[in-house]
Amino acid sequence: MTPTEKEWTKSSWKNFTALQQPKWPDQKEVDRVLTNLSQLPPLVFAGEIRALKSLLAKAVKGEAFLLQGGDCSEDFSKVTAPKIRETLKVLLQMAVVLTYAGGKPVIKVGRIAGQFAKPRSSDTEIVDGVEIPSYRGDMVNRPEPSEEARIPNPKYMLKGYNMAASTLNLLRAFTRGGFATLQRVHSWNQEFVVQSPMGRSYERMAKQIEQAIKFMETIGISTDNPQINQTELYTSHEALLLEYEEAMTRVDSTSNGWYDCSGHMLWIGERTRQVDGAHVEFLRGVLNPLGIKIGPTYNLDDIKRLVEILNPANEPGRITLITRLGVKNVEKALPPLLRGMKQEGFHIVWSCDPMHANTYTTEDGHKTRNFNDILSEITCFFETHWSEGTIPGGVHFELTGDNVTECTGGARNIVDDQLFENYQTTCDPRLNAEQSLEVAFQIADMIRS
Ligand code: PEP
Numbered sequence: 001m002t003p004t005e006k007e008w009t010k011s012s013w014k015n016f017t018a019l020q021q022p023k024w025p026d027q028k029e030v031d032r033v034l035t036n037l038s039q040l041p042p043l044v045f046a047g048e049i050r051a052l053k054s055l056l057a058k059a060v061k062g063e064a065f066l067l068q069g070g071d072c073s074e075d076f077s078k079v080t081a082p083k084i085r086e087t088l089k090v091l092l093q094m095a096v097v098l099t100y101a102g103g104k105p106v107i108k109v110g111r112i113a114g115q116f117a118k119p120r121s122s123d124t125e126i127v128d129g130v131e132i133p134s135y136r137g138d139m140v141n142r143p144e145p146s147e148e149a150r151i152p153n154p155k156y157m158l159k160g161y162n163m164a165a166s167t168l169n170l171l172r173a174f175t176r177g178g179f180a181t182l183q184r185v186h187s188w189n190q191e192f193v194v195q196s197p198m199g200r201s202y203e204r205m206a207k208q209i210e211q212a213i214k215f216m217e218t219i220g221i222s223t224d225n226p227q228i229n230q231t232e233l234y235t236s237h238e239a240l241l242l243e244y245e246e247a248m249t250r251v252d253s254t255s256n257g258w259y260d261c262s263g264h265m266l267w268i269g270e271r272t273r274q275v276d277g278a279h280v281e282f283l284r285g286v287l288n289p290l291g292i293k294i295g296p297t298y299n300l301d302d303i304k305r306l307v308e309i310l311n312p313a314n315e316p317g318r319i320t321l322i323t324r325l326g327v328k329n330v331e332k333a334l335p336p337l338l339r340g341m342k343q344e345g346f347h348i349v350w351s352c353d354p355m356h357a358n359t360y361t362t363e364d365g366h367k368t369r370n371f372n373d374i375l376s377e378i379t380c381f382f383e384t385h386w387s388e389g390t391i392p393g394g395v396h397f398e399l400t401g402d403n404v405t406e407c408t409g410g411a412r413n414i415v416d417d418q419l420f421e422n423y424q425t426t427c428d429p430r431l432n433a434e435q436s437l438e439v440a441f442q443i444a445d446m447i448r449s
Pocket residue numbers: 072119268269270271293294324356428
């Protein structure tokens with residue numbers, strides 16, 4: 001059976017194989033949690049999801065650009081006001097750099113307020129000679145390396161909902177309540193970045209924006225409007241835990257359509273995008289914009305089938321294909337994909353995730369990525385699109401506003417044996433605020449209009 005053969009319901013995914021699901025010790029407890037979740041208010045609203053989809057439809061045509069980023073895996077213990085504010089700041093900074101250079105709106109989508117479940121390449125790991133279950137994200141188990149911490153606990157799904165709700169509450173306050181006003185563009189520069197070359201470039205640009213706003217005010221154009229004073233940050237996460245996603249799926253009373261109200265945009269990972277799998281079945285029935293991760297071993301016919309199943313009406317803005325091919329493969333693997341999909345006439349937002357196929361482990365065991373590899377994959381992504389006549393529509397990063405040492409390279413040239421200094425991630429390595437700003441300036445140079 002393939003996913004389109006039967007009628008969709010929010011639980012029809014249960015008839016298909018669902019990979020990467022936790023092995024809960026007690027199904028009764030899971031059912032109690034899911035009933036509770038299904039009665040709680042939606043985290044995001046159908047109207048907002050539709051607004052994001054129409055912005056993404058612009059990115060299909062090159063009239064807007066998608067910036068998606070945040071933690072690999074959000075950490076419950078870091079759901080605090082300062083951490084949320086720092087992540088928002090770095091996304092706002094990157095967005096303003098890209099808008100200023102590219103001359104088109106930047107659609108800001110956080111890997112935030114719900115990125116709590118992780119697919120793993122192995123079910124177990126060896127720690128100090130002992131095999132224990134892998135960490136699967138804070139919504140499933142805990143990262144500490146002990147057998148006990150790794151037992152899945154369904155109550156963490158409820159906690160995840162609550163963490164997402166408080167994160168969103170603060171994000172909504174920050175983005176609407178004056179913090180994100182362009183008049184404060186200077187204040188988004190983190191203290192530890194201000195004195196760096198990137199920080200100084202940012203300060204110069206911020207000054208120009210401030211002067212432009214002052215000029216508008218001088219000649220009597222009102223700057224007291226939402227375009228200047230407010231911004232929109234949409235949320236996204238990998239739709240991995242299908243029980244949770246189902247519980248958050250609701251019918252919209254205005255359109256009668258089904259929306260997964262756990263986040264605005266959902267993506268389907270490289271490990272769970274099987275054409276006949278449960279994730280594809282679930283996602284084909286909800287109306288959210290969808291991302292699909294594509295790694296270097298993709299099969300072109302599978303990708304075509306996926307896009308047909310998930311977007312039968314070829315609606316622009318519904319599908320974002322997020323290529324994560326790796327610096328070694330991108331030059332070879334990207335052109336046939338772009339050509340194949342172009343031939344079919346699919347409406348697609350093409351986004352580049354330069355992180356996930358560029359991971360390596362250092363001698364002392366830190367999982368890392370090198371800034372130059374990240375930059376090279378992005379450069380090749382843009383150049384390939386330009387030569388194939390397709391549109392590079394966005395980028396996807398794992399990043400944080402903190403001063404972490406998780407990825408090597410960048411202007412401060414972090415090297416392998418400095419990674420221990422401030423290595424905080426519970427999953428994949430993230431760009432720190434300075435590296436994030438640097439990559440934004442590099443992209444800005446490429447897209448300057
Ligand atoms: C991720 O985005 O954290 C991830 C696991 O990605 P992928 O599915 O591309 O490996």
